[in-house]
Each structure stands twice: as C-alpha cells, then as structure tokens.
Amino acid sequence: MSMNSGKTAVVTGASSGIGRATAEALAQAGFTVFGTSRRKASNGPDGVTMLVCDVTDGEAVAALVSTVLSRTGRIDLLVNNAGVGLLGGAEEFSIAQVQALFDVNLFGVIRMINAMLPSMRRRGEGRIINIGSVLGLVPAPYSAHYSAVKHALEGYSESLDHEVRAFNIRVSVIEPAFVRTVFDQNGIEPDSLLKEYDQARAGFKALLADVMPKADRPEMVADAVVKAATDARPRRRYTVGKAARQVSLLRRFAPAEMFDKTLRKQFRLPI
Numbered sequence: 001m002s003m004n005s006g007k008t009a010v011v012t013g014a015s016s017g018i019g020r021a022t023a024e025a026l027a028q029a030g031f032t033v034f035g036t037s038r039r040k041a042s043n044g045p046d047g048v049t050m051l052v053c054d055v056t057d058g059e060a061v062a063a064l065v066s067t068v069l070s071r072t073g074r075i076d077l078l079v080n081n082a083g084v085g086l087l088g089g090a091e092e093f094s095i096a097q098v099q100a101l102f103d104v105n106l107f108g109v110i111r112m113i114n115a116m117l118p119s120m121r122r123r124g125e126g127r128i129i130n131i132g133s134v135l136g137l138v139p140a141p142y143s144a145h146y147s148a149v150k151h152a153l154e155g156y157s158e159s160l161d162h163e164v165r166a167f168n169i170r171v172s173v174i175e176p177a178f179v180r181t182v183f184d185q186n187g188i189e190p191d192s193l194l195k196e197y198d199q200a201r202a203g204f205k206a207l208l209a210d211v212m213p214k215a216d217r218p219e220m221v222a223d224a225v226v227k228a229a230t231d232a233r234p235r236r237r238y239t240v241g242k243a244a245r246q247v248s249l250l251r252r253f254a255p256a257e258m259f260d261k262t263l264r265k266q267f268r269l270p271i
C-alpha cells in the first residue's frame with residue numbers, strides 16, 4: 001500500500017497540460033485526486049475524479065471544497081495550477097485584460113487557499129503547491145503582465161509559507177521554463193495590436209516556434225509536484241528542467257549587465 005493512500009489532493013486546471021499530468025502522477029503516487037475544469041469533462045485524467053470549478057468564482061470554489069470534504073473528510077494537498085497567459089507588448093493589453101489575468105492566476109489561487117486553509121489548520125497538516133514560472137524569477141519582454149502575476153505569486157507564496165508553518169502546513173512554488181502544452185495557443189490576444197510592436201512580435205513568435213517543440217514535457221513538472229508533495233522537508237522552490245535551473249542560477253550569480261545582454265539576445269532585441 002502506498003504511503004499516500006488515504007490522502008486527498010485537489011488539482012486545479014486538470015483538464016489539460018501540466019494539471020492533467022500532475023493529477024495523473026498524484027493518483028499513481030497513491031493520492032485520492034480531485035481535478036477541476038471550468039467545463040464538465042468527459043475524459044478526465046486516469047484515476048482522477050473531475051469536478052467543475054472556475055477559480056474566479058468564489059461560490060464555485062466554496063462548493064468545490066465542501067464537495068471534496070463531504071466525500072473524503074480531508075484535504076491534504078492543494079495544487080494551484082489553473083492559469084492563463086498574456087503575451088504581447090505591455091501597452092497593448094487593456095486594464096480589463098490584465099485584471100482578468102490576475103483574477104485567474106493570483107486571486108484564483110488566493111480564493112482556493114482561503115477556502116482550504118481552515119480544514120488544513122484544523123487537522124494540523126497540509127501542503128500547498130503553486131505552479132509558478134521562471135517568469136516569476138526573471139521578468140521578460142512581451143510578458144510584462146504574466147511576469148508581474150508570477151512574481152506576485154512568488155511573494156505571496158513565500159509570505160504564506162512563513163505564516164502557516166506554525167500549523168504544520170507548507171507552501172512550495174514549482175518553477176518550470178517552457179513546457180509543451182497548449183498554453184501559448186490559449187494565450188489571450190491583446191485588445192489593441194500596435195503596429196509599432198510588429199517586428200518585436202515577429203521576433204518573439206520566432207523564439208516560441210523555436211523553443212516550444214524542444215520544450216520540457218508536462219510530466220517533468222508533474223514529477224516535481226509529486227516530490228514537493230512527498231518530500232519530508234519540502235523546499236520553498238522547485239525549478240523544473242535544465243533551462244529553468246540555468247535561468248535561476250544566472251539570475252542569482254551572473255553580473256546584471258551580462259544577464260541583461262543575454263536575455264535581450266535571446267529575445268532578438270537590439271543590445
């Protein structure tokens with residue numbers, strides 16, 4: 001019998017990509033897994049019970065928590081994975097678009113955590129794992145709002161980890177680089193495309209076309225989540241894959257000017 005049997009995990013955004021792979025990997029590791037999607041899923045991940053929940057809807061989040069608690073009586077692990085992207089020049093996106101991004105990628109996480117913490121606190125144990133990004137460590141061009149929301153997630157997660165450790169609850173952030181999912185295709189187009197960014201956009205799209213086919217597999221992120229969920233002493237951050245590890249190391253140890261040049265070169269920007 002697995003040491004995780006009897007433990008319950010909730011994974012948001014389990015209908016595709018990283019969330020789907022993570023829900024399956026946790027089920028294989030012995031957890032009883034509930035995955036979420038905004039739509040009723042006909043073919044969810046193997047061994048995972050799918051429930052409908054939009055993380056921007058507080059009532060839907062409360063209903064999700066009470067459904068899971070009524071079925072299993074406990075939530076040991078919450079994986080906040082649901083997320084959307086905004087790729088383009090910062091000024092091309094309307095405030096409404098940026099607010100919608102934050103509503104899913106940050107406030108959605110906070111809604112889920114606020115709804116689940118009381119039961120974790122009462123039981124005196126729990127793990128929360130937030131899916132961040134290397135863009136939460138390094139701001140990159142044409143991802144200003146996405147970089148902002150992933151930086152916010154890093155700050156929120158680290159603060160929360162200090163607060164809830166007293167209740168035997170730990171918070172970790174998983175930091176992948178590019179991962180082969182439909183994430184870039186699901187990215188929201190800017191409300192006002194500006195021709196001044198046409199050339200930069202073409203460079204950025206060329207970069208994506210170059211890196212995406214060689215990007216990391218979602219299963220690599222799923223493995224990191226299982227590790228963070230089961231490590232006796234979980235780390236606050238888990239980078240995933242070679243590219244993310246390199247970026248994280250360079251950010252900390254390379255001279256700022258050299259880092260700036262390398263990044264601009266990668267994004268095909270004049271140095």
Ligand SMILES: NC(=O)c1ccc[n+]([C@@H]2O[C@H](COP(=O)([O-])OP(=O)(O)OC[C@H]3O[C@@H](n4cnc5c(N)ncnc54)[C@H](OP(=O)(O)O)[C@@H]3O)[C@@H](O)[C@H]2O)c1
Nearest residue numbers: 013015016017018037038054055082083133178179181183
């Ligand atoms: N792919 C990458 O290169 C990459 C790199 C680093 C980090 N990440 C992060 O990894 C996470 C997952 O991304 P992915 O690449 O796996 O993308 P994906 O395949 O597009 O999956 C996104 C998931 O989020 C769910 N979702 C979107 N809006 C939602 C909402 N309002 N409420 C509830 N669920 C919602 C979607 O579910 P439904 O549409 O079924 O509702 C879907 O299951 C995101 O947080 C992303 O920022 C991705």
